[in-house]
Amino acid sequence: MKLVEYAIPFFILAILVELAYGILRGRNTYRVNDAVSSLSLGVLSQAQRFVTLGLGGYVYYLVTAYFSLPLMDAGHWWTWLLAMLLYDLCYYWSHRLGHERSIFWAAHVAHHQSEDYNLSTALRQTSTGFLLGWLFYIPMYLLGIPAEVVVTVGAINLIYQFWVHTRHIPKLGWLEWLLVTPSNHRVHHAQNDIYMDRNYGGMLIVWDRLFGTFQEELEAEPPVYGIRGPLRSFNPARALTHIYLDMLHDSRRTALWRDKLRVWVARTGWRPADVARSDPRPKPALAEFRRYDPQVGPWVNAYALAQLVAVILLLGALLLLAPAYLAGLAGWAVLLATTVTTALWLDRRPVREVLGWELARLLAVAVLLGLLAADGAGAPVIAAGLAYLAVTFGLLLPVARSAAEVVQAPDHGGAEGGNGAVAE
Structure with missing residues (x-):
């Protein structure tokens, strides 16, 4: 089922409702330039199917055909429950490494470049995740979960994450302990020191509590959205490629062969010492941050x-x-x-x-x-x-x-x- 495609009209309607609500309440969280940039990236992420080959799908086919346990029955409720839980766990680690390792951050960074936080941010998706993102879901196929179940629960997981990208919904009591909510996902999108690299869950926040990556949203520390190395452009081509290009630049210029390889798998932000000395990329302090907002007619x-x-x-x-x-x-x-x-x-x-x-x-x-x-x-x-x-x-x-x-x-x-x- 093409659940995400069917959900697109409802996403657009929800964005319009959030915009109208914010304007009426005097709390508008939208700018034309940032919202157009986010939604443009969303369009390109859906259009990638016209140009990319299904490498991940072929690997999943091989795993299912030759290496997996016997296929589970898609008609049993426990198959779906296991698939939902396992998919969310796989997503947690995919998302976490998407922040902690450069090659995965290069694909994920586009989602975090928005310096606003609203429902349009949810649709700000990468077009390069197909390169390596499929690696994290191989365990589901090894366990014998049918492909149609994996695809469906993946779509449900993605659709769920849409509504948490809003600043208008406060904390939700006891649900904050179990589910990913707007409050704890606002933390994830913030660049404040206390909030960085926290709250990776897709639907369940329990993984973050279990693995030590949970951070509560603090009233005394309002989130500041965006990335520490701001792009300062609304160009989607730059948004999708700038980390890849930075890594390529560092890999070519460093003198040590081990560093040429390490650039691609190092922890996010690491650079070879010789390149960092000759070509520093200082990141502004949070106190100096200003949203990129060129004024146009x-x-x-x-x-x-x-x-x-x-x-x-x-x-x-x-x-x-x-x-x-x-x-x-x-x-x-x-x-x-x-x-x-x-x-x-x-x-x-x-x-x-x-x-x-x-x-x-x-x-x-x-x-x-x-x-x-x-x-x-x-x-x-x-x-x-x-x-x-x-x-x-x-x-x-x-x-x-x-x-x-x-x-x-x-x-x-x-x-x-x-x-x-x-x-x-």
Whole structure:
């Protein structure tokens, strides 16, 4: 069952409800730029299926066929209960090592880059987890849990984690001892010293209590969201690759061969001594942290929201059409190009530079429409694509003017300011 895909409309509705509630209560936790960035990464994470090969799935097949215990009966309730508990335990260790080892942090970091905390943050997912994330769930297949059960409980686990990404729900009494709640997951997303590398559970917080990684949210220590080495960009390509590139840079430049290998498996934050001396990367103290919040004109914000809607609709169309690989690859490329170009506007890059990327992107959209038409897409899909091209081309002039007219200002707001965000 495609539970996550079916849940997407409810996710969007919940985001809109949270936004409206925050505005009405004077406690808005959304900014256009940060929310568009998070949701763009969510779109790309769903679109990765059009370009990636199922290495993990093939390994699971081999394990089930040649190494596992006899398959359990998917019709028994205890199979599902065991699968739910075991999946959450596997997720705990996957998540924990995703923070404690560089190669896994490179995939996971995108989820933590948001400097806001709201339901859109929940959808800020990686597109590179498929590389190694499957390793942690091999024990489930070894024990003979059927693949359809593993996939279903995995989807349930992921859907559960959506609602805990909010600042509007307080502590929930005795449930704080058993379940992952908004309060203890706020701790997980904070960069305060006392909160870092804590509360890794997916559905159950008992694993953190058992393995010594639990930290309660403290009233005297409000969480500050984001990462200690801030990205300072809304570009999804940078968000997904910057840790990989940093590791590659350190591995190439260090003189010692053991350090060239250690870079990839070391504890997060470790760097070879010789490279750290010649190319230091100091991380600002928490007291100096300011949210990245370049100020842009209203046309740019409106355009960014419109492009977000467009990529969500395109993703939905591609999922329904299930195109051939070449068209799917082109669709993924258009989604990536659109989210990257939108981020360039939000990052307040030079207008001429962004317009050049826009024209190249629109050409890619035209190529995609040609491939979809050859793949048998109906006239309504092609007509919608042509209308999108015409409308987008018409919007570029007012968007460019709005971007050019913005008074030059610092590229960040205060710790709780900028773009309409209000502290709780």
